[in-house]
Amino acid sequence: MVRSIQRLLNWTGTRRKRIYIGFVYSFFHTLFTALPVIIAAYSLKLILEDMNGKESLATSSIVYIAISMVIAVAGRFMFGYLRASTQESVGYEVTAEQRIHIGGLLKRVSLGFFHRKKAGDITSAVTTDLSFIEMHGMKMIDVIVNGYISVFTLVLCLAFYHYAVALVAIAGIAFSALFLKLLRSKSEENAPIHQQVKDRMISATIEYIRGMPEVKAYHQQGVTKDSIHKAYEMSKEINIKIEKNYMPYNSLHLLSLHAASTGIVAVSAWLAMNEIIPLSTMIMMVIFSFVIFNQVEAMNNASHVLKVIDATLDKLEEMNETEFLDKHSKEIHLEKFDIQFTNVSFGYEGRQVIRDVSFTVPEHTTTAIVGPSGSGKTTLCKLIARFYDVDQGQIEIGGVNIREVTSESLLKNMSIVFQKVYLFHDTILNNIRFGKPDATLEEVVEVSKKARCHEFIMALPDGYDTMVGEGGSTLSGGEKQRLSIARAMLKDAPIIILDEATASIDPENEHEIQAAISALVAGKTIIIIAHRLATIQHADQIIVLDNGGIAQRGAHEDLIKGDGIYKNFLQIRKRAEGWSL
Ligand SMILES: Nc1ncnc2c1ncn2[C@@H]1O[C@H](COP(=O)(O)OP(=O)(O)OP(=O)(O)O)[C@@H](O)[C@H]1O
Incomplete structure (x- = not known):
């Protein structure tokens, strides 16, 4: 428990000081909570003495008592407020920072990270896991640390009147701590299982939603439903099992505290009967016995919650320790854009997918990459953008090894248009602005006109302010492609990496897309995964990939002279394009 609290405190980073100040407020809050009971007991003593004719109650005493009561109540509220306002917002502040931090991390890791880690794991780390710490982290510090501070303060008050009563309270706390320890060792076993089951449930749900078009197309609701049902069912069973595991220790923990409360009442009554303490003190002790363990009682849940927090912190730490691609890279301003x-x-x-490949793309030229499906065309482009690091050899841009350049300063120089366009659940305007966040509306309209999307955007209900469905689900393939070209055009980067569309786009749409691409690539260094004959023929250089290696390289005129893959490929393309027209 101490280690978990220590980890939570470390997690709060520079805000830890506020938590410590909160502990001091918590001590005074408890003291001021106990004070009215002590004052009430003292008043009772004076009243009894007055009634017994021992000493008459002076008016000044009544005034002092009333003033002390007001101060005690006001102090209690003040310190309660100070503690809450100092400690409680820390969780929300740190969580917000962590989410932004993880977002930044994800931009810098190799794409391989996303294949190794399931989308559900990453989603749950950023959403539910961090929300769990956000909701419960500071509460745990309050329940556990402030709870023990409160018990310690009240035990001190009891000890001030009689040590025996304080000893009974300490015995109760000791037994409760023992059972909490046992409860905690059970939590230790269960927390990782709980976490795994939750991640599995989130992954199954994401997969179910993502695969919905295929599920419908193949009438296979049963297959995905089975896996999602299994995940939900497992979550239910594990949670019930965990609860059953906790029950005996939980009951023993509560029993020891209730027994100690009863013990305080019994011991204080015995002390009063033997006239060791006055009746008023006994009444005060009885009142204390009702409240002394309130916060410690809540610690049964804390054990389990702390373990889940521990598992979450492990997961976040693992993400933080992920190797960034550009850990040892520097911000470098590239001056030239030839690619080697x-x-x-x-x-x-x-x-192995790419095998001992060497070639140069001179600045301001177009290089078409062609080759059979699976030959490594997309992978080659991803390596230029440093989505992955090469295993052997090197890639240089403008004479600088891209391993030395941070992802951010490298990608600043590239516009990448993928075949499969992803649009964010945001307005059309912001989706295009993604290429240049500070672009004005006029700039966006200008590139949209060049990319042949202005007209269809204006025909949408809210024009540029129309919301796009998640992933661009409300637009056609051709429209999405043109939007992504407008986005790339707005970025105006010197290197363009383009995956030419192969999807069945109608001739009119294709013409529009080609016009948009021509406007995008003017004057840039272009690497294009080419499928259309026109693109291939007009390229300055053609690289023919086969099984990850370069089979042929040169200009169209040179390559058609000899026999080889290129000639065969061209014939197939000619037949396909002639056939499709
Ligand atoms: N993320 C990945 N993890 C593992 N293997 C991959 C991954 N991406 C691609 N591959 C494999 O690498 C090989 C090359 O794939 P790549 O996508 O680069 O080929 P391509 O020539 O672009 O194919 P296509 O024309 O069909 O898009 C293929 O065998 C593919 O299965």
């Missing part, structure tokens, strides 16, 4: 591959090899998790 030297003996580059790369594989996904041990499976």
Whole structure:
């Protein structure tokens, strides 16, 4: 428990000081909570003495008592307020920072990270896991640390009147701590299982939603439903099992505290009967016995919650320790944009996909990459953008090894248009602005006109302010592609990486897209995964990839002279395009 609290305190970073100040407020809050009971007991003593004719109650005593009562109540509220306002917002502040921090981390890791980690794990870390700490982290500090401060203060008050009563309270706390320890060791076993089950549930739900079009198309509701039902069912069973595991220790923890409360009443009554303490003190002790363990009682839940927080902190730490691609890179301002591959090899998790590839893309020229499906065209482009690091060899841009450049300063120089366009659940305007967040509306309209999307945007209900469904679900494939071209155009980067669309786009749409691409690429260094004959023929250089290696390289005129993959490929393309027209 101490270690978990220590971890939570570390998690709060520079705000830890506020938590410590909160502990001091908590001590005074408890003291001022006990004070009215002590004052009431003292008043009772004076009243009894007055009634017994021992000493008459002076008016000044009544005034002092009334003033002390007001001060005690006001002090209690003041310190309660100060503690809450100092400690409680810390969780929300740190969580917000962590979410932004993780967002930043995700931008800097290799794309391989997202294949190794399931989307559900990452989603739950940023949403539910952090929300759990946000909701419960500071409460745990309050329940546990402030709870023990409160008990310690009240035990001190009891000890001030008689040590025996304080000893009974301490015995109760000791037994409760023992059972809490046992409860905690059970939590230790269960927390990782709880976490795994939750991640599995989130992953199954995401997969179910993402795969909905395929599920409907193949009438396979049963398959995905089965896995989601299994995940939910498992979550229910594990949670019930966990609850059953906790029950005996939980009951023993509560029993020891209630027994100690009864013990305080019994011991104080015995002391009063033997005239060791006055009746008023006994009444005060009885009142204390009702409240002394209130906060310690809530610690049964704290054990489990702390363990879940521990598992969450482990997960966040693991994410924080992820190797960034650009950990040892620097901000470098690239001046030239020729691209040089030297003996580059790369594989996904041990499976080699790019084999000893060397070529140069001179600045302001177009290089078309062609080759059969799976030959490594997309991978080659991803390596230029440093979505992954090469395993062997090097890639230089303007003479600088891209390993030395941070992702941010490298990608500043590139506009990438993927075949599969992702649009954010935001307005059309903001989706295009993604290429240049500070662009004015006029700039956005200008590039939209060049990218041939202005007309269809204006035909939408709210024009540029129309919301796009998540992933761009409300727009057609061709419209999405043109929007992404407008986005890239607005970025106006010197290097363009383009994956030419192969999807069945109608001729009119294709013409529009080609016009948009021509406007985008003017004067840039272009690497294009080419499928159309026109694009291939007009490229300055064609790289023919086969099974991850360069099979042929040169201009169209040179390559058609000899036999080889390119010639065959061209014939197939000619037939396909002639057929499609
Ligand atoms: N993230 C990944 N993890 C593991 N293997 C991958 C990954 N991405 C691609 N591959 C594999 O690498 C090989 C090259 O894929 P790549 O996408 O680069 O080919 P491509 O030539 O662009 O294919 P296509 O024309 O069909 O898009 C393929 O065998 C593919 O299965």
